[in-house]
Amino acid sequence: MSEDFIRKWIETGSMQGATVAICRKGEVVYRNHFGSHTPDSVYSVFSLTKILTATAILQLQDQGKLHIDDPVAKHLPSFGQERLVDPNSHMSQEDANEPVTIKHCLNHTGGWVLPFGFVHPESLWTSLETKEQNRLLMGQSTHDIVNDYLARSPLLFKPGSRFHYGGGGFVAGVIIEAVSGKSLSEYFQENIIGPLGMKDTTFQATPEQQARMPKMNLHTEDLDHPVPKIMRPLLRLFTKTMKGDEQAVTEEKNITGEMGLKSTVDDFLRLNQMLLAGGSLDGVKILSPEAVELMCVNSLPDGAELLAPFSFQGAPKDTAPQFGISREPGTDGWKHRPLNSYPGHGHGLMVAVVEDAAKAGLHPRAQGTCWWQGLGSEYFAFNRNADLGVLVFAHEMMCVSRQPALADIINAAHEVFCD
Secondary structure, eight states, X not given: OOOHHHHHHHHTTSOSEEEEEEEETTEEEEEEEEETOOTTOOEEEETTHHHHHHHHHHHHXXXXXXXXXXXXXXXXXGXXXXXXXXXXXXXXXXXXXXXXXXXXXXXXXXXXXOSOTTTSOGGGOOHHHHHHHHHHTTTOOHHHIIIIIITTSOBSSXXXXXXXXXXXXXXXXXXXXXXXXXOHHHHHXXXXXHHHTOTTOBSBOOHHHHTTOOOOEEOGGGOSSOOOGGGHHHHHHHXXXXXXXXXXXXXXXXXXXXXXXXXXXXXXXHHHHXXXXXXXXXXXXXXXXXXXXXXXXOOSGGGOOBSTTTBTTOOOTTTOOOTTSOOOTTSGGGSSOGGGOBTTEEEOSSSEEESOHHHHTOXXXXXXXXXXXXXXXXXXXXXXXXXXXXXXXXXXXXXXGGHHHXXXXXXXXXXXXXX
């Protein structure tokens, strides 16, 4: 298999290196390491944490302990309170108090404003949002963020009516704890990580694991919005070498279903193969086939596509960059929020779903591919139709402009292994 698909990204300086793995029909059919990366490299996988969060929620549904259509307030009483409504918005109190469901958490239709410039631009914050977000940034725990902020904060839109990426993993993680009676790290370890043999997956990396982390590079040119001043120290922290760095160890009170796991390609291959196999791996059942199907179908109302106007701040159809085609910052496709702009895509539960491969800029056989990414350019994709999985793990901040690297490898994998 030609490796030009990844070498061009390294030679142009977009990546210092990466680990690439492809699995098909239960076997790892390709695996290689580029640049400074090795078979033992450990990565901060950021938002790939959300895939374990969705898996945990669906496990609990399989057990009859919750349902994704449950109102969040059924499990977290704080969500029963009346929401704040910003006087500068067009939101009515009735719409603001529309119940947020677990599904809204998993498909990013809850409507939350988050205090990160690359999630919701600082320039668009109202005075009430600014006040609430400044309060949030005072070192609060995950439970405080969920119960004292997200439960009552102003919303961007009526829950379920539009798409805006981010926030739901915070809430879903606390629901997992409330329903299971275990901390999120304990639940993941006992019900997903341990049973799948994901031996290096943790919120709290050991010194030995920290020593195996590649350096994190920061590419400021591909931030989807200018980074607010308050966030710049946090991004600098993220992009340290991370050998012995505190970012590799998440305090228990700050563990969340939104982000924070550290892992390896080998471990996420196990997760990928379990999903491809319909929920079980090596005789160990993690999910029912029905739960995997639920994760992988477009759950957006009326089969919505990830474009404006349904996607909040997303690009219109005629300016949105295809997943497989890169755009330079400052062009039309970058005037809108890239994380909400995916032609040919719907959204399942914590994964984007390719519904029109041609619109998405992908190989025709890539129809049905589910995928997502971590902030540091860790990409995870699986196509149950072709029984094919693709992982590309780099350590480059941020992930947005390197998405076409995943598309290159998805296309090559379908061309080579799916004849």
